[in-house]
Amino acid sequence: MSLVTSTDAIYDYQQSPALRALYPNSQQKNDAMVLELAFSLFTDWFNLLSNKAAGKKVSFGVLALNFLTLPPTSRWKPQNTFISGLVPEPIQPNMGRRVFVCVGCLLGDLVAKHKVAGFASHSATQFCSWCDSPKSDIQQLQVGRLRQKRLVKDYSQAFKDLKNKAEHTxxxxxxxxxxxxxxxxxxxxxxxxxxxGIMHNLFEGILQHHFRNLWKWDFEKVELNENEDQEHDSGDNCEIQDGDTSAQAGLSW
Structure with missing residues (x-):
């Protein structure tokens, strides 16, 4: 996909001089690694109860993005429209409000999370996103030295500043x-x-597989042994108490 650059006549947004001025470097158009995209921002308010002269008014605002790089026949289809914001009813806000929005966590499977977060593959030398244990110590159950937020960001910035692929590696x-x-x-x-990740580790039973099959942790036997120990301890206490009573009785005689 590319913007229409014909200057003979203007029939569409793609031929707008203002839009084409956003991409002045024509040399990049032959670069397969460069993708030029343009969007339109649409905003309007609607009455959810329909427009009637004596009817109630419930104002509802919409912010939508449409992909201008698509041809006009496909550009405005619902599946190509991104609703980027909503202004809730019943009335338009007459003053601003401070809104704090954050990304609270990154969810996904292990492969996807490592890619998005900037960690190496789970098969890499430094495979873990939580600690700095090398892959050679993967069979050890002890947790390695935990990663620190500041150090991770420093390494990430250093990687970004490198220009050579060998240095990246x-x-x-x-x-x-x-x-x-x-x-x-x-x-x-x-x-x-x-x-x-909840889906693979809990719902699909990967954690259970690791604990029971690979690490041979049998929770049923552990629970049974604990119950037996408690019964044995309580029995010993009864015998000691009986013995103490008999001894006290002998002394009283």
């Missing part, structure tokens, strides 16, 4: 960290805002 092998666009958020904590 060495950096990832050393730290297990790449650049992530989430690091533009000052509050973003790459270490603590990536929870364990």
């Amino acid at each position: 060495r950096m990832v092998k050393k730290s297990g960290i790449r650049w992530s666009e989430l690091n533009w958020l000052d509050y973003w904590d790459t270490v603590h805002m990536i929870p364990i």
